Amino acid sequence: MARMFRVLGLFTLAIGLMAFAGDMTEMALLFFMQTAFFVLFSYLKFTEKTYILLFWGYMIVTFTGFSYWTVFIMGLPL
Template sequence: MDRMFRVLGFWTLVIGLMALAGDMIPMAMLFFAQTAIFVLLGYLRLSERTYILLFWGYMILSFTGFTYWSFFKMSV
């Protein structure tokens, strides 16, 4: 399970680099921060249950944030 967080770190790095190439600096910085967190978690050697709980927490937080931003902050 720890390798999966390193894979997530790789993909967030790829997305961050593409955002940086497209001049979307705030998005790139957000994904670079996620990359650092995922890679760090990937090397902590936590239990599988802890990794699953962390992933669910991440999913709830990110989907809640995305929904809030798209509903309240984006202009129509």
């Protein structure tokens, strides 16, 4: 399970680098922070249940933040 967090770190790093190359600095920094989060947690030798709980917590925070941003910050088209 720890290797999957390294794979997620690799994917977020690739997305961050592409965002940086596309002049989207804020998005790139967000994905670089996610990369650090995933790589750091992959080396902490947690149990499989802890990794699953961390991933679910990450997903809940991410989807909640994304939904908030798209509805309240970007606004719905009328």
